[in-house]
Amino acid sequence: MHKRMLVAGASALALLAGPPARAASDADLETIRTQIQALKQDYDARIRALEERLKAAEADAAQAKSQAAAIAAAPAAPAASAAPPTPASATRGLAAFNPAISAILNGQYANLSRDPREWRMAGFLQGGEVGPGRRGFSLGESELGFSANVDPKFSGNVIVSLTPEDTVSVEEAYGIFKGAPAGIVPKFGRFFSGLGYLNEQHAHVWDFTDAPLAYQAFLGGQYQQNGVQATWVAPTDRFLELGAEVGNGDSFPGTPRDKNGAGDAVLFARTGGDVGDSHSWQAGVSYLRTGSRSREDDVSDLLGADAALRFTGHSRLWNASFVWKWAPHGDPHYRNFKLQGEYLWRREEGDLDLASAGAASGSPYSSRQSGAYLQAIYQFMPLWRFGLRYDWLDPGDVEGAGAAVFLASSFHPRRATAMVDWTPSEFSRVRLQFGRAQLSPLFSDNELFVQYILSLGAHGAHIF
Amino acid sequence: MRSILRFIVLAWLGTGAAHASFNIFATVPEWGALAQELGGDKVRVYTATSPLQDPHHVQAKPSLIARARTADLVVATGAELEVGWLPLVLQQAGNDKVQPGAPGYFEATAYVPLLGKPTRLDRAEGDVHPQGDPHIQGDPRNIARVAEALAQRLAQLDPGNVAYYRSRYQDFAARWSAAIAKWQQEAAPLHGTAVVVQHKGFTYLEAWLGLKEVAALEPKPGMEPTTSHLAEVLATLQREPAKMVLVAAYQSDQASQWLAQRTKIHVVKLPFTVGGTDAAKDLFSFYEDTVQRLLKGAA
The missing domain is CATH 3.40.50.1980 (Nitrogenase molybdenum iron protein domain)
Structure with missing residues (x-):
């Protein structure tokens, strides 16, 4: 009875299970077989890899043990042993080849007494990223960075910037060729130009939340290069570095001009050294030549109507910079001091068009303008720093009919800034900054920032 | 006029390239001292940091870049002690003889069994060194291990003075093991x-x-x-x-x-x-x- 029921049950099950099984086509079965095969191969490979790693680890352990035993038995054998000492094992596995990954979280709270849309440096044609940003809380620019050696000849670095507007931009993406002769270091791709001192550093490394006025007026914040750079350090005891760049010249004060060959050129030289144990310094000069075609400056706010100034011509910029650092015996941990300054001078020649309400009028334009900043940072106790900065701009000589729109007699825009920051470790910093800017006879702005900078993952070294 | 200018330039830059001797760039004083012991008057040793400087916090100063440019051998501790400055100095100097992986780049911790490997790798634990504690100079027996490897590296890179380096090493190693025995007895x-x-x-x-x-x-x-x-x-x-x-x-x-x-x-x-x-x-x-x-x- 039981048996019959079982048979019946089994055949019922077979009937139930049967049709779908039969419905599976040979092709499906083949797919499943290949998948199983693939899984098996995958696991075999993984197990083999694990076995190899285990073997290697055992060998290492045994070697280390025997070395340790040998050393313990005879501390420092006087005669050189025949076998050369071998370095300890390096990290194994595919993950070892992953690039170093880093993320920078940078955000701020801004309290600005004036509407940032009215922010304008009197006497200057503006462009690029200028101004104190938006009011209230904002996310700042977060960065994602990847860097690694590519092979024995190349290394690569990419830094992607995530803006608070949910857009992504490539801040830097460059390769370095390591096989060049005579100590030349060639770099290519997109990178911050070696112009000046502050330009090469990322904003999160700066000692103040925002760029100096001179950088905003003459470089639109920071000069990004798309091209090639070669640097060379002289083989001497004194540091002397020479560098040259050519690129497409897209960045302010230039514009894209749809041309073959180089759109801009940068030359720079730096020297520096130590004075005793506690002082070190660096000084540099640099030169930029670039050109613009219809570089636009929206002056609607000045004219009260939809209007823009368009500059077509070329720009030449000179920069002189210095930085001096003090730390007792070179150890900045407890106390240190940093004094830094840059002077920028720019000459522009070309035509300036005023485009307003569909009508355009052009006239020759030329300017010779300059600006500078000086800043001092003092770390008075571990983790805490205090800093002061003074910016000023000189609108200089400006000639051309269109310039009447933005010129404000001989007024010199200027700004004074103070900051204090707390750096619990080299991976985090919180800053409070207050600045008072007098940008035109009628525009003065009180700018308060609270900023945080958090650095996750791989932490690259900072340049001097 | 031209000769005056040349004189000023040469006086400013110093005479790194003019020296015929073998240039060693040591990151910390113990390796500078060891390189001097082993290299004697055949080497010119430059020590990048002062003994009163926290070796974790060093800046990539211009003077370091200049010295790395002319170095024939870089002697570093490794195990990430110099991670905050040495990679940048070496990259900026553009001296292919001393890049990591080249024979002119020597890491002492590669020849010493490292202690103090962290059990938890997390920056919430402070400044942790993933490969182990890099302060190997606490134990003079480590100096002996590094000395053996460094002497061989010197001989490899400067083959003209092999006999000189070997005799200096043998002399140093003998005095060193005697000294260790004495210190161990005293301590x-x-x-x-x-x-x-x-x-x-x-x-x-x-x-x-x-x-x-x-x-x-x-x-x-x-x-x-x-x-x-x-x-x-x-x-x-x-x-x-x-x-x-x-x-x-x-x-x-x-x-x-x-x-x-x-x-x-x-x-x-x-x-x-x-x-x-x-x-x-x-x-x-x-x-x-x-x-x-x-x-x-x-x-």
Whole structure:
């Protein structure tokens, strides 16, 4: 009875299970077989890899043990042993080849007494990223960075910037060729130009939340290069570095001009050294030549109507910079001091068009303008720093009919800034900054920032 | 006029390239001293950091880049001690002889079994060194290991002076093992002595002399001592009394003095590297002074 029921049950099950099984086509079965095969191969490979790693680890352990035993038995054998000492094992596995990954979280709270849309440096044609940003809380620019050696000849670095507007931009993406002769270091791709001192550093490394006025007026914040750079350090005891760049010249004060060959050129030289144990310094000069075609400056706010100034011509910029650092015996941990300054001078020649309400009028334009900043940072106790900065701009000589729109007699825009920051470790910093800017006879702005900078993952070294 | 200009330029730049000798760039004083012991007058040694400088926090100064440019051999500690500055200095210098992987790049920790590998890799634990504690100069037997490898590297890179380097190494190794035997004998009473450290930088010294570390004043490696943590250390010391608190020469001993005022503990300032104290003039006197200071502290 039981048996019959079982048979019946089994055949019922077979009937139930049967049709779908039969419905599976040979092709499906083949797919499943290949998948199983693939899984098996995958696991075999993984197990083999694990076995190899285990073997290697055992060998290492045994070697280390025997070395340790040998050393313990005879501390420092006087005669050189025949076998050369071998370095300890390096990290194994595919993950070892992953690039170093880093993320920078940078955000701020801004309290600005004036509407940032009215922010304008009197006497200057503006462009690029200028101004104190938006009011209230904002996310700042977060960065994602990847860097690694590519092979024995190349290394690569990419830094992607995530803006608070949910857009992504490539801040830097460059390769370095390591096989060049005579100590030349060639770099290519997109990178911050070696112009000046502050330009090469990322904003999160700066000692103040925002760029100096001179950088905003003459470089639109920071000069990004798309091209090639070669640097060379002289083989001497004194540091002397020479560098040259050519690129497409897209960045302010230039514009894209749809041309073959180089759109801009940068030359720079730096020297520096130590004075005793506690002082070190660096000084540099640099030169930029670039050109613009219809570089636009929206002056609607000045004219009260939809209007823009368009500059077509070329720009030449000179920069002189210095930085001096003090730390007792070179150890900045407890106390240190940093004094830094840059002077920028720019000459522009070309035509300036005023485009307003569909009508355009052009006239020759030329300017010779300059600006500078000086800043001092003092770390008075571990983790805490205090800093002061003074910016000023000189609108200089400006000639051309269109310039009447933005010129404000001989007024010199200027700004004074103070900051204090707390750096619990080299991976985090919180800053409070207050600045008072007098940008035109009628525009003065009180700018308060609270900023945080958090650095996750791989932490690259900072340049001097 | 032209010759005057040339004179000014040469006077400004110095004479790095003019020297025919073998240039060694040592990251920390102990390797500078060792390279000098082994290389004698055939080498020109430049030491990148001062003994009173925290080796974790060094800046990629212009002077370092210039010296890395002319170096024939870079002697570094490795194990990420120099991660904050050396890669940048080497990249900017553009000297292909001394890039990591080239024969002219030497890492001492590659020849020494490392202690103190962290069990938890997390920056919430402070400045952790994933590959292990890089302060291997705490144990003179490590110097012997590094010396053997460095002597071979010198011979490999400067084959013209192989015999010279070999004889200097043999002489050094013989004197060194004799010195180790002497220090171990002198330091025998220190075995089992309980100590407190300011920074966890004495792992190898403790392992060598059999010191017992009961507490550290830094709550996490690289973080400044806090009052709440110091109170915990005081409580620990009531249960497990220690003889002395060890401070490296480059650190402020403020927290250690605070502890010494509240307990019967001696503050012992150790040179940490060659030049850290007036007595620690070379590698031999560095360990001599370390042992003497420890004996005095334990007395």
